[in-house]
Amino acid sequence: MRERVIYGTIAGVIFLAFLGLGGIFFHLLAGILAVIGVFELFRMKGLEPFTFEGILAMLGAFVLTLPLSSYLAFLPVDGSLATYTLVVFLLLMGTVFNHETYSFEDATFAIAGSFYVGIGFQNLVLARMAGFDKVLLVLFIVWATDIGAYAVGRRIGKRHLMPAVSPNKTIEGSLGGMVSALVVSLIFMLIDPSVYAPYPFFVMLLLVLFFSMSAQMGDLVESALKRHFGVKDSGRFIPGHGGVLDRFDSMIFVFPIMHFFGLF
Template sequence: MKTRVITAVVALIIFVPLLIMGGAPLLILTLIMGVIAMSEILRMKHRFFVSAEAWVSFIGVVALILPNSFWQDVPLIKSAHIFFYILAFLLLLHTVFSRNHFNFDDAGTLTLAMLYIGTGFHYFFQADTKGLATVMFGMLIVWLTDSGAYMVGRAIGKHKLAPKISPNKTWEGSIGGSLVAVIVVASLYTIFNWLPAYNFIELLLFAIVLSIAGQLGDLIESGLKRHFNVKDSGNILPGHGGILDRFDSMLVVMPLMSILGMLI
């Protein structure tokens, strides 16, 4: 527990100022986190970080995280998605010339991982460009849901939510976590007029949808670890695991905020 607390404090000391600063410093941090998250997938796949498929994967994640404005001046390509397609094609081509050391399952896993991680962190950075209050809304929903689910689940949790994927999660905890997030968001809106661009009902609906999405993101990463038979995605954060362990919910919540129109 001591290690976990120390890691959290150090991480917040580094993370919060960069979040407030935004711009290039936050983009650099986001790119680093994206590359580390991709390395965790490669590690679970038992792939060398210096292999051809690893370099393609790292480049793909960076390309997808970069803001859309970056691609406006790139000749011919003009879009991260075109560049991503080229990289995905290279992975498919690699299956032909790798002498069976790299197959279609490997290509599919790494392509999906690039899309999952790159898109998630892209919209994390995009949310911050819309203002600190916007990105904090998404992060707060995730933190409140996670903390609320843990406390409620420990207190009254009986019915397993997904026993084969994450045996400690319960329906009671899941519902309780979402209620905590909604109640806190309602209170912040009422007391401080938080995010006044939206009315009360809109903000509550966003909170409910994002809270559920965050829990699904958590379960997706739990399923990933189950598939590869690992306890944590990595060990870069002592007591917390890897980047994917800490940002699994964010990688789903942030793109969904864009779909809901919050990042336009």
């Protein structure tokens, strides 16, 4: 527990410092985290990341994360997606030039993995470009959901939520996490009313409940992946906390959904 607190605090301070800086510094950090996330996916599956498909998958997540059109003027507005598409084509071309050892299934895992990680971190970057408070709102929702679910589940949790995927999670804990997220978000929105524009206050509270459920689903998806591959953690990026995917699994889901609702 001591190691978990120390390294968790250090990692949190570093992340928040880069988040505060914003700009290219934060973009590069998000891109690097996306690369590590794909690296972890390959290791979880028992594949060597530094192969043709592994390197391209990590590159795909990186270019999808960065707002490339902001730095390369010749690219279209959707420069990141356009560049990512070229990486996908390269991955598919590998099935032609290396068809004996590289199959379509290999390519689809690399494409799905890079998209899953890259689109989550891309929306983290877009949220930061829209405003520091947008990212804080998601962080508060995710953290409050985790803490509330753990506290309530440990105290009164009896009915399992998804025992085949994550045996320790309970329905009571899930509801406690949603209530916790609602309370924390309500306080934050009262302090910073601009964070829930363009929605009315009470509509945004309903969205917060949905975002909290989405955060829990992101966590369950990561649990399902780890159970499928037979690993405890996605990696060892942060001692005592596991890998990048262990820390950002909920956010990978919440940021794109928040974007879908036009909050940034």
